[in-house]
Amino acid sequence: MSDRKPVLEIEDLSVAYQTANGLVNAVNDVNLKVYPEEIVGLVGESGSGKSTMAYAIMRLLKGDAFVTKGHIKVMGEDLYALSPKELRKFRWNKISMVFQSAMSALNPVMTVQTQIVDTLTSHRPEMSKAEAIKRAGELLDVVRIDRKHLNSYPHELSGGMRQRVVIAIAIALSPGFVIMDEPTTALDVVVQRSILDQIREIQQVEKFAVLFISHDFSLVAELASQVAIMYAGRIVELTKSGTLRLGERHHPYTEGLLRAIPHLTADEVVIEGIPGTPPNLVNLPSGCAFYPRCPLATDECRKARPNLYQTDNAIIECHLFKGDREVQHV
Ligand SMILES: Nc1ncnc2c1ncn2[C@@H]1O[C@H](COP(=O)(O)OP(=O)(O)OP(=O)(O)O)[C@@H](O)[C@H]1O
Ligand SMILES: [Mg+2]
Incomplete structure (x- = not known):
């Protein structure tokens, strides 16, 4: 591993949506680094800001969303400083994304081959059509779809196969960094498992780094080396995934x-949700955003936002960890 510069460097990032009710602060003061060939997980309840952060990284924020502060660098490059032409060259060549709504990411009236070839030739104008067709076939091999499906339309494929095509398109130009936003959520458990195994295999061959977004903890812990935990747009913990279990310090x-x-006891499946609901992102609580739902909250948690503390396995934003070493950011 010669190049240890991060592929992703997020510094003090905040993103908000302008709405009739005020600014919805979806991402708040986020710091995060992802290094080459590394898989980092990003988890959090629905609405915690995961997709918003992903769109901000891709410079694909839509409509009323904008970066209110901070910086994002992808492979040392500030995407927000690029011209539209430069951005077009950068996206998909260096960084790509599998979108949360991947099923609708495919064009229903184009064959698999045409969609892959279009992606290749529009981002690599120097690539010939013949080369692109050859690469399309290779990509189907990589995601283990029979090449006969090059001529299939999306509706002729199963959900799992469509998702594999979307992954093939994301890795088509060999990017160094791929964001996967809930890449398997819409699929049944068996298909999920096989796609996940495949993502892992492909990642080991193609060596790209991944930001893997999910609300499924066990899935992320299995795939990622580190996991960032998001609450109300803040990364409240960055932890080694190997220690993501109860009984460790979190x-x-x-x-x-x-x-x-969900876990099994002697004779039943038990699911204990977190009581309460996430805070209103227009008006975040003054102290720790989690204090209204936290069983261990004290008066201080209500008043002051905690600093970050480094434990053996994690960096945690919580007053309970005051005895540990304070650090500036994750
Ligand atoms: N277009 C929008 N206008 C206003 N608020 C929005 C908009 N899109 C998202 N939000 C708000 O921003 C917050 C973060 O949303 P986001 O989609 O990033 O969450 P998420 O963590 O990806 O959730 P999920 O797990 O459901 O995909 C949510 O509170 C959401 O309501
Ligand atoms: Mg999302």
């Missing part, structure tokens, strides 16, 4: 999520 929110994983 943020109370992380513990809540861990308890929310």
Whole structure:
């Protein structure tokens, strides 16, 4: 590993949506680094800001969303400083994304081959059509779809196959960094499992780094080396995934999520959700955003936002960890 510069460097990033009710602060003061060939997980309840952060990284924020502060660098490059032409060259060549609504990412009236070839030739104008067709076939091999489906339309494929095509398109130009936003959520458990195994295999061959977004903790823990836990747009913990279990030292929110994983007792499946609801992002609580739902909250949690503390396995934004070493950012 010669190049240890991060492929992704997020510094103090905040993103908001302008709405009739005011600014919805969807991402708040986020710092995060992803290094080459690394898989980092991003988890959090629905509405915690995961997709918004992904769109901000891709410079694909839509409509009323905008970056209110901070910087994002992808492979040392500030995407927000690029011209539209430069951006077009950068996206998909260096960074790509599998979208949360991947099923609708495919064009229903184009064959698989045409969609892959279009992606290749529009981002690599120097690539000939013949080369692009050859690469399309290779890509189907990579995601283990029979090449006969090059001529299929999306509706002729199963959900799992469509998702594999979307992944093939995301890795078509060999990017160094791929964001996967809930890439398997819409699929049944068996198909999910096989696609996940495949993502892992492909990643080991193609060596791209991944930001893997999911609300499924066990899935992320299995795939990623580190996991960022998001609450109300803040990364409240960054932890080694190997220690993501109850009994280790974690943020109370992380513990809540861990308890929310369905588990078996002697004769029943138990699911304990986290009581309460996420805060209003127009008006975040003054202290720790999680304090209204935290079983361990004190008066201080209500008043002051916690600093970050480094434990053996994690960096945690929580007053309970005051005895640990304070750090500036994750
Ligand atoms: N277009 C929009 N206008 C206003 N608020 C929005 C808009 N899109 C998203 N939000 C708000 O921003 C917050 C973050 O949304 P986001 O989609 O990033 O969450 P998420 O973590 O990806 O959730 P999920 O797990 O459901 O995909 C939510 O509170 C959401 O309501
Ligand atoms: Mg999302």
